[in-house]
Amino acid sequence: MFGNTIRRAWQVWSDGYCPACKRPVPMYEWIADALGQPWKMRCPHCRELFPKNDFLKFYRSGLNEQNVFDPKRADRSLLFNLEHPDPADPLHKFGVDDGEGYVEGGKRWRFIGAYLIYGQWKQAIVAGRGDAVELIELDNVRLWPR
Ligand SMILES: [Zn+2]
Numbered sequence: 001m002f003g004n005t006i007r008r009a010w011q012v013w014s015d016g017y018c019p020a021c022k023r024p025v026p027m028y029e030w031i032a033d034a035l036g037q038p039w040k041m042r043c044p045h046c047r048e049l050f051p052k053n054d055f056l057k058f059y060r061s062g063l064n065e066q067n068v069f070d071p072k073r074a075d076r077s078l079l080f081n082l083e084h085p086d087p088a089d090p091l092h093k094f095g096v097d098d099g100e101g102y103v104e105g106g107k108r109w110r111f112i113g114a115y116l117i118y119g120q121w122k123q124a125i126v127a128g129r130g131d132a133v134e135l136i137e138l139d140n141v142r143l144w145p146r
């Protein structure tokens with residue numbers, strides 16, 4: 001059962017900007033493409049994808065016996081920017097979202113939270129276009145209790 005282990009968000013950041021290009025990306029302008037770019041939100045300006053970590057891998061590492069994501073079980077060593085794998089790299093943690101958002105300078109971007117609404121739910125479930133792989137993931141990510 002998908003509980004409250006990942007907070008869903010209706011916006012990445014209501015009046016925010018892109019952490020890569022710094023251009024404003026308000027409200028609903030982040031682009032989700034659940035089938036093309038699963039677990040990512042795209043900046044409409046610079047086309048950068050966020051989060052920068054492999055969230056699905058992290059998510060899978062935290063599944064318990066009931067296939068429920070438990071953040072306490074998840075492998076936090078997976079939380080790094082795949083484009084900057086060296087821990088000494090200043091961008092090692094840039095754009096990384098553990099499900100509660102990417103935090104930088106007191107700001108919070110809820111990429112995964114918004115993805116759960118705009119990607120998983122609106123595209124893959126409502127539009128009914130999910131392929132087999134996607135459906136397996138959806139089985140583990142339930143947006144509402146059922
Ligand atoms: Zn951008």
